[in-house]
Amino acid sequence: MLSKRLMDEMNLQIMYELASGHLYTAMEAYCASVNLEGFANWLKVQTEEERAHGRLFFDFINKMNGEAKIYGIEEPQGKYQSLLQVFQNGYEHEQFVTDRIYLLADIATEEKNHAAISFLKWFVDEQVEEESNFLGIIKKLELIGDNTSGLYMLDKELAARVYVPPTIAV
Numbered sequence: 001m002l003s004k005r006l007m008d009e010m011n012l013q014i015m016y017e018l019a020s021g022h023l024y025t026a027m028e029a030y031c032a033s034v035n036l037e038g039f040a041n042w043l044k045v046q047t048e049e050e051r052a053h054g055r056l057f058f059d060f061i062n063k064m065n066g067e068a069k070i071y072g073i074e075e076p077q078g079k080y081q082s083l084l085q086v087f088q089n090g091y092e093h094e095q096f097v098t099d100r101i102y103l104l105a106d107i108a109t110e111e112k113n114h115a116a117i118s119f120l121k122w123f124v125d126e127q128v129e130e131e132s133n134f135l136g137i138i139k140k141l142e143l144i145g146d147n148t149s150g151l152y153m154l155d156k157e158l159a160a161r162v163y164v165p166p167t168i169a170v
């Protein structure tokens with residue numbers, strides 16, 4: 001059972017997760033347009049992860065006898081001029097999502113909803129990973145600077161990322 005307050009915020013979270021996917025697909029388009037297929041692949045996988053996160057909230061709400069809602073998603077803002085800008089934007093976005101997850105966890109804790117606390121714990125840990133992934137790429141890009149061979153090596157590394165479904169079952 002979910003309170004209306006928690007359910008409403010979780011329904012908003014479905015939208016935020018899908019919007020994250022939308023944002024990363026827009027970033028993928030920029031990387032593809034400058035022929036960095038590895039970066040594009042990394043962001044494509046990131047989009048798949050975000051869609052899976054949205055699905056987890058959708059399933060959890062339904063399982064908790066609530067009703068999941070699908071809201072519209074806004075067009076991602078931002079015209080990209082560099083990879084650094086893409087990943088800084090992504091890192092800031094993940095920090096926003098972390099705040100959202102903490103808000104949900106705060107409400108679940110306040111309401112002593114242990115099922116929701118347990119479910120959200122996975123997302124708390126996941127956000128540590130998400131922020132660290134984006135920041136890691138930013139740091140590598142800063143090291144690379146305008147070294148083209150370094151950039152191509154990183155592109156090759158990011159080309160190897162494959163989608164792994166979430167390790168949580170609802």
Ligand SMILES: [Fe+2]
Nearest residue numbers: 017020050053
């Ligand atoms: Fe997410």
Ligand SMILES: [Fe+2]
Nearest residue numbers: 020094097130
């Ligand atoms: Fe994310």
